[in-house]
Amino acid sequence: xxxxxxxxxxxxxxxxxxxxxxxxxxxxxxxxxxxxxxxxxxxxxxxxxxxxxxxxxxxxxxxxxxxxxxxxxxxxxxxxxxxxxxxxxxxxxxxxxxxxxxxxxxxxxxxxxxxxxxxxxxxxxxxxxxxxxxxxxxxxxxxxxxxxxxxxxxxxxxxxxxxxxxxxxxxxxxxxxxxxxxxxxxxxxxxxxxxxxxxxxxxxxxxxxxxxxxxxxxxxxxxxxxxxxxxxxxxxxxxxxxxxxxxxxxxxxxxxxxxxxxxxxxxxxxxxxxxxxxxxxxxxxxxxxxxxxxxxxxxxxxxxxxxxxxxxxxxxxxxxxxxxxxxxxxxxxxxxxxxxxxxxxxxxxxxxxxxxxxxxxxxxxxxxxxx
Numbered sequence: 001x002x003x004x005x006x007x008x009x010x011x012x013x014x015x016x017x018x019x020x021x022x023x024x025x026x027x028x029x030x031x032x033x034x035x036x037x038x039x040x041x042x043x044x045x046x047x048x049x050x051x052x053x054x055x056x057x058x059x060x061x062x063x064x065x066x067x068x069x070x071x072x073x074x075x076x077x078x079x080x081x082x083x084x085x086x087x088x089x090x091x092x093x094x095x096x097x098x099x100x101x102x103x104x105x106x107x108x109x110x111x112x113x114x115x116x117x118x119x120x121x122x123x124x125x126x127x128x129x130x131x132x133x134x135x136x137x138x139x140x141x142x143x144x145x146x147x148x149x150x151x152x153x154x155x156x157x158x159x160x161x162x163x164x165x166x167x168x169x170x171x172x173x174x175x176x177x178x179x180x181x182x183x184x185x186x187x188x189x190x191x192x193x194x195x196x197x198x199x200x201x202x203x204x205x206x207x208x209x210x211x212x213x214x215x216x217x218x219x220x221x222x223x224x225x226x227x228x229x230x231x232x233x234x235x236x237x238x239x240x241x242x243x244x245x246x247x248x249x250x251x252x253x254x255x256x257x258x259x260x261x262x263x264x265x266x267x268x269x270x271x272x273x274x275x276x277x278x279x280x281x282x283x284x285x286x287x288x289x290x291x292x293x294x295x296x297x298x299x300x301x302x303x304x305x306x307x308x309x310x311x312x313x314x315x316x317x318x319x320x321x322x323x324x325x326x327x328x329x330x331x332x333x334x335x336x337x338x339x340x341x342x343x344x345x346x347x348x349x350x351x352x353x354x355x356x357x358x359x360x361x362x363x364x365x366x367x368x369x370x371x
Contacts, residue, residue, distance in 0.1 A: 047115020
């Protein structure tokens with residue numbers, strides 16, 4: 001199988017890489033964290049690169065690209081541990097483009113592609129424990145439209161987003177709604193997360209909502225799988241950069257008059273980090289390539305990928321900190337921020353233990369990855 005990227009994909013990767021290196025350095029990131037964990041100007045710069053329109057069709061002003069291009073972009077954003085939630089934009093544009101009516105697509109997709117609005121998925125609830133079939137929020141008909149009541153937690157950029165994709169129970173099944181931030185009955189609070197990004201709680205009290213899809217369980221699962229593939233690629237970029245920073249440190253840090261990179265035991269630990277990185281990279285490729293597969297095949301593949309990514313993230317992050325010694329846990333040094341990012345990504349869209357259970361539940365007569 002040919003895993004080489006096309007010329008267009010390479011050009012896209014180089015453009016994002018250049019922006020990360022020149023436009024999103026560590027000091028700018030620290031400033032964004034201090035200001036609340038989200039910068040509309042930085043998100044606008046991503047939109048100017050066309051990244052907010054990756055999954056939006058050309059008919060609606062987007063680039064009309066697919067999962068591989070998204071993977072290429074998210075890897076580079078992971079190397080810069082970029083705080084702005086582009087993965088959420090991929091989810092929103094993917095769900096609206098695939099499941100919403102033409103009217104809703106025309107109303108939202110061009111604005112998403114242009115970076116005019118940030119639409120995020122608000123699906124997590126207390127007690128659900130990553131289960132997508134446990135939805136306590138409720139919806140009701142209200143004239144020609146609907147209203148939604150409920151509370152969602154850990155919503156990315158909750159108090160900075162312009163609209164939310166919200167699962168709620170309607171007529172005994174899960175439906176997906178789009179709720180605008182400024183609508184009556186909508187309240188959002190924000191806070192910093194472990195990695196310095198922004199999230200919060202969304203409270204809805206009979207908030208007016210646009211119905212995207214009445215039978216929305218499959219659409220919700222697809223949305224989360226888009227998120228898993230995006231965060232898998234982001235994690236690969238983060239681990240790749242964390243390994244590079246660690247090797248650079250080992251080539252300069254001296255003990256007993258020699259660089260610690262000359263110690264065989266430490267070199268073996270770096271080799272193990274590299275092995276885990278490559279395992280994660282292969283499963284990230286696998287996740288992206290399976291993203292457009294039939295639902296059962298896609299769900300199983302994404303859980304398999306998340307298990308390996310979770311194991312790799314934990315190992316690479318911990319080893320990177322330990323090989324730096326005490327400086328590795330200080331806020332002033334960048335490796336601690338890579339570690340926190342990896343720790344948070346491991347729990348995003350379901351932690352390793354959750355997805356191990358998903359893999360087990362879907363196991364058939366054969367357990368092979370390509371079965």
